[in-house]
Amino acid sequence: MGVLATIGDGRVTRDVVARRLRGGKRDASGTAFRAVLLAALVVTLAVLAVLLVDVWTGGWSVLSTRFGDFINGTLSSRANRAGVFQGIRGSFWIAMFTIVLAFPLGIGAAIYLEEYAPNTRFSRIVDINIRNLAGVPSVVYGILGFAIFVKALGGFTGGRTVMAAGITLAILVLPIVIITSAEAIRAVPDNLREAGFGVGATRWEVIRHHVLPYAAPGILTGTVLSLARALGEAAPLILVGATTDFLGGGKGSLVDIGQLTDRFTALPIVITTWAGRPQVEFRALTSAAIVVLLAVVLLFNAAAILLRNRYEKKRR
Amino acid sequence: MTHPVFQVSELSVSYGEFRAVRDVKMEIFDNEITAFIGPSGCGKTTVLRCFNRMNDLVESARVQGQIEYHGVDLYDPAINPVEVRRRIGMVFQKPNPFPKSIYDNVAFGPRVAGVKDDLDEVVERSLRRAALWDEVKDRLKSSATSLSGGQQQRLCIARALAVDPEVILMDEPCSALDPIATGRIEDLMEEIKSDYTIVIVTHNMQQAARVSDRCAFFTTEVNEVSDTRTGILVEYDRTERMFSNPGDERTENYVTGRFG
Amino acid sequence: MALTVPQLLGPSLREQLSGTSRRQRRETVVKTALRASAALSILISVLIVLSLVREAWTFVSQVEWATLLDDGWFPRRGLYDVRTLVVGSLIVAAIAMAVAAPLGLGAAVFLAEYAPPRLRRMLKPILEVLAGIPSVVLGFFALTWISTEIVQRVQDDAPQSNLMAAGIGVGILTIPLIASISEDAMRSVPSALREASYGMGARKLTTTVRVVIPAAVSGLVAAFIVAISRAIGETMVVFIAAGATGGSLYTHDPFEPGQTMTAAMAAQAAGTDAVRGAALTFQSLFFVGLLLFLITLALNVAADRVVRRVRQKY
Numbered sequence: 001m002g003v004l005a006t007i008g009d010g011r012v013t014r015d016v017v018a019r020r021l022r023g024g025k026r027d028a029s030g031t032a033f034r035a036v037l038l039a040a041l042v043v044t045l046a047v048l049a050v051l052l053v054d055v056w057t058g059g060w061s062v063l064s065t066r067f068g069d070f071i072n073g074t075l076s077s078r079a080n081r082a083g084v085f086q087g088i089r090g091s092f093w094i095a096m097f098t099i100v101l102a103f104p105l106g107i108g109a110a111i112y113l114e115e116y117a118p119n120t121r122f123s124r125i126v127d128i129n130i131r132n133l134a135g136v137p138s139v140v141y142g143i144l145g146f147a148i149f150v151k152a153l154g155g156f157t158g159g160r161t162v163m164a165a166g167i168t169l170a171i172l173v174l175p176i177v178i179i180t181s182a183e184a185i186r187a188v189p190d191n192l193r194e195a196g197f198g199v200g201a202t203r204w205e206v207i208r209h210h211v212l213p214y215a216a217p218g219i220l221t222g223t224v225l226s227l228a229r230a231l232g233e234a235a236p237l238i239l240v241g242a243t244t245d246f247l248g249g250g251k252g253s254l255v256d257i258g259q260l261t262d263r264f265t266a267l268p269i270v271i272t273t274w275a276g277r278p279q280v281e282f283r284a285l286t287s288a289a290i291v292v293l294l295a296v297v298l299l300f301n302a303a304a305i306l307l308r309n310r311y312e313k314k315r316r
Numbered sequence: 317m318t319h320p321v322f323q324v325s326e327l328s329v330s331y332g333e334f335r336a337v338r339d340v341k342m343e344i345f346d347n348e349i350t351a352f353i354g355p356s357g358c359g360k361t362t363v364l365r366c367f368n369r370m371n372d373l374v375e376s377a378r379v380q381g382q383i384e385y386h387g388v389d390l391y392d393p394a395i396n397p398v399e400v401r402r403r404i405g406m407v408f409q410k411p412n413p414f415p416k417s418i419y420d421n422v423a424f425g426p427r428v429a430g431v432k433d434d435l436d437e438v439v440e441r442s443l444r445r446a447a448l449w450d451e452v453k454d455r456l457k458s459s460a461t462s463l464s465g466g467q468q469q470r471l472c473i474a475r476a477l478a479v480d481p482e483v484i485l486m487d488e489p490c491s492a493l494d495p496i497a498t499g500r501i502e503d504l505m506e507e508i509k510s511d512y513t514i515v516i517v518t519h520n521m522q523q524a525a526r527v528s529d530r531c532a533f534f535t536t537e538v539n540e541v542s543d544t545r546t547g548i549l550v551e552y553d554r555t556e557r558m559f560s561n562p563g564d565e566r567t568e569n570y571v572t573g574r575f576g
Numbered sequence: 577m578a579l580t581v582p583q584l585l586g587p588s589l590r591e592q593l594s595g596t597s598r599r600q601r602r603e604t605v606v607k608t609a610l611r612a613s614a615a616l617s618i619l620i621s622v623l624i625v626l627s628l629v630r631e632a633w634t635f636v637s638q639v640e641w642a643t644l645l646d647d648g649w650f651p652r653r654g655l656y657d658v659r660t661l662v663v664g665s666l667i668v669a670a671i672a673m674a675v676a677a678p679l680g681l682g683a684a685v686f687l688a689e690y691a692p693p694r695l696r697r698m699l700k701p702i703l704e705v706l707a708g709i710p711s712v713v714l715g716f717f718a719l720t721w722i723s724t725e726i727v728q729r730v731q732d733d734a735p736q737s738n739l740m741a742a743g744i745g746v747g748i749l750t751i752p753l754i755a756s757i758s759e760d761a762m763r764s765v766p767s768a769l770r771e772a773s774y775g776m777g778a779r780k781l782t783t784t785v786r787v788v789i790p791a792a793v794s795g796l797v798a799a800f801i802v803a804i805s806r807a808i809g810e811t812m813v814v815f816i817a818a819g820a821t822g823g824s825l826y827t828h829d830p831f832e833p834g835q836t837m838t839a840a841m842a843a844q845a846a847g848t849d850a851v852r853g854a855a856l857t858f859q860s861l862f863f864v865g866l867l868l869f870l871i872t873l874a875l876n877v878a879a880d881r882v883v884r885r886v887r888q889k890y
Contacts, residue, residue: 018388021400030781040683045699051713051721054721105616112607112614126614129617133620135809136872139809139811140865143628175617233710275712290716294709294710305704306701370775399777400777401778402776406776412771413772475772476776
């Protein structure tokens with residue numbers, strides 16, 4: 001048991017102690033382990049950096065020479081005239097539908113689950129159900145959208161339209177809004193609620209005047225993240241019938257309500273279509289469109305996360 | 317004849333700008349129980365954690381002065397803190413068993429040190445020493461978290477004993493326990509002190525009086541300029557003398573319960 | 577407004593205390609509205625299942641089972657070899673996990689245990705933001721860059737579109753997810769356990785591998801399962817980069833083009849004349865969708881179970 005031998009009888013010399021305390025070999029495996037972990041982190045960041053650089057340099061030729069035309073142009077099979085305007089318009093409307101439908105319904109559901117019914121059978125079922133829905137692949141939501149909003153309710157939505165797409169994507173992000181809002185509400189300390197009840201407020205009044213303001217940054221973070229998610233999705237749009245080659249009707253304005261019941265496209269679909277075109281010019285166009293999409297999505301994500309971090313730091 | 321195990325001279329510890337304790341000078345003798353007593357915030361735990369270089373784990377901590385262990389400077393750059401901690405073990409304030417079985421908790425240290433063959437023996441011996449063997453011998457494979465608070469703390473002591481250290485540092489080991497569990501651990505300390513050197517930080521003055529051979533009394537002094545409190549060692553003596561005839565007035569006020 | 581004693585003790589007090597005022601009624605209205613929002617989520621699940629099952633049942637009841645054993649998924653021609661799709665999904669998920677698990681886990685361990693706090697505070701948000709990169713972007717990257725630089729370097733005669741490039745792309749997409757969940761799991765291991773380990777003279781490698789990771793293992797397993805579920809459910813990377821558009825021969829060679837369940841559904845719906853073709857083409861879409869739904873549901877339930885067990889331990 002040499003390794004565990006004690007040196008406690010007082011007669012051991014100082015040199016022996018010093019030698020033992022210095023220890024044997026240098027910690028080779030420990031250093032190697034740390035290096036491997038660091039390498040994993042570096043490779044991850046490097047790959048993502050390469051992606052961003054590749055996309056940026058690819059799109060530079062288009063963005064630098066004809067940025068305005070590009071943003072305002074329409075879908076066209078001719079590379080030098082193609083632009084993303086219709087994609088932007090479609091994505092804009094999808095964002096609107098998400099905000100109008102998913103946010104109030106999602107936050108409302110979260111309030112109910114956390115404040116009114118925290119431990120009933122109903123709320124537990126709903127909770128499990130929402131967690132499952134959050135993990136359902138987006139393409140399955142596409143099928144739902146197709147079956148219900150394109151086919152069954154086609155009379156109301158007009159079939160393969162941006163309205164059908166918008167409602168579908170609102171449903172897709174609804175579980176995310178509910179989960180993040182519920183977490184933000186749960187983080188509100190109980191003594192805040194008790195103070196409100198103590199002066200005779202009803203539950204809704206406590207929620208409206210105390211809980212929601214406190215939870216607002218967290219809820220906001222969740223909604224912004226889910227909006228970014230909705231803007232990036234393509235699979236459900238394909239299922240709902242977004243146009244891929246050519247969208248008639250010219251340009252139109254951004255906020256033309258009449259177009260809600262027409263055929264549509266969106267930014268991620270434009271990217272998908274152009275990615276599949278064999279002509280070399282379309283490579284640059286795809287990269288340019290990606291830059292536009294990334295700019296919006298990453299900006300939203302960054303804003304949401306910065307918001308959350310600042311709010312967490314303030315609360316600590 | 318008792319030999320000094322540790323010789324501390326002009327030890328000061330700062331966390332960033334804040335000086336937690338200054339100019340500590342003392343000797344710890346072998347096979348004795350030395351207690352650090354004093355009100356909270358006067359650096360007792362900080363000083364304790366210097367003996368096994370646990371303060372290394374705090375980024376902002378800076379240690380000045382010297383601690384010699386059998387004549388070797390513990391903070392010499394050539395000294396490996398891992399080796400230091402194999403010989404100077406620690407029991408913490410709140411029991412912190414690993415979420416593994418009782419057996420695996422005690423066996424962890426020896427396994428890591430390379431012991432393979434006599435593990436069962438080592439585990440049994442350590443658990444007996446910690447006065448826990450009879451209570452757990454039939455369920456060594458069950459989870460350590462299923463034990464009561466007092467049993468968990470004795471398990472942590474067994475775990476520390478399993479690597480056969482020379483010194484055991486205890487940081488308020490009974491503060492999270494009820495009086496009966498506390499009593500058992502105090503009895504334990506009395507039993508094992510003939511084989512180990514024990515340094516204990518305690519908030520409980522009566523415990524120090526019951527259990528220790530020597531006492532170090534710490535208090536804080538206020539720095540008027542920076543409006544901070546820095547810990548200092550006021551008096552260090554044999555326990556009987558400290559409690560019956562203390563030299564310093566501050567010590568007398570503390571041990572007679574006038575403050576703290 | 578001070579109340580007199582008769583007022584305090586009179587019947588009006590009872591009225592006051594039972595409060596059926598306008599406030600109460602508004603309270604009830606609000607509560608009902610919120611309850612309806614919550615119930616909506618159940619409605620959605622029911623609709624998903626209904627819409628899938630109805631058409632999938634048509635498929636199952638009318639399909640000639642022989643066509644499912646023939647080679648190749650060509651729904652417009654009436655060939656419904658689901659096996660092709662499932663194998664394709666598995667290959668892509670396996671490649672994705674082979675890429676994402678070591679990188680994600682390694683990065684997570686580094687950030688949780690080894691990185692100085694300032695570095696972690698800077699890098700974790702960056703990783704979280706990068707988790708939001710849309711899959712179409714990764715799909716294009718897989719087709720253009722990954723396929724050329726990586727896949728074709730390893731195997732020269734691989735076509736531009738292949739499962740390997742798609743798999744790597746999905747893997748890259750999943751790394752931030754694994755890293756984030758794993759890092760949270762490890763950070764929630766109480767530091768008292770690390771102290772106990774160091775206090776016995778264990779070094780950092782030992783403490784990390786033998787104490788922290790085992791204590792966090794449930795969270796790590798949950799991260800892994802969630803990532804697999806995400807990889808199986810991923811559509812666009814495969815759609816853009818793996819090459820099969822209308823149909824696909826059976827293959828288990830990752831260097832060939834291939835098809836997954838998800839991309840097959842998208843491929844069917846894409847194009848101007850969506851879901852038209854041989855008799856059961858339309859319904860096959862729903863059949864595959866149902867299959868996919870059930871698989872990911874099972875994985876998510878498993879991950880949820882695992883996470884719940886962790887919460888109980890601490």
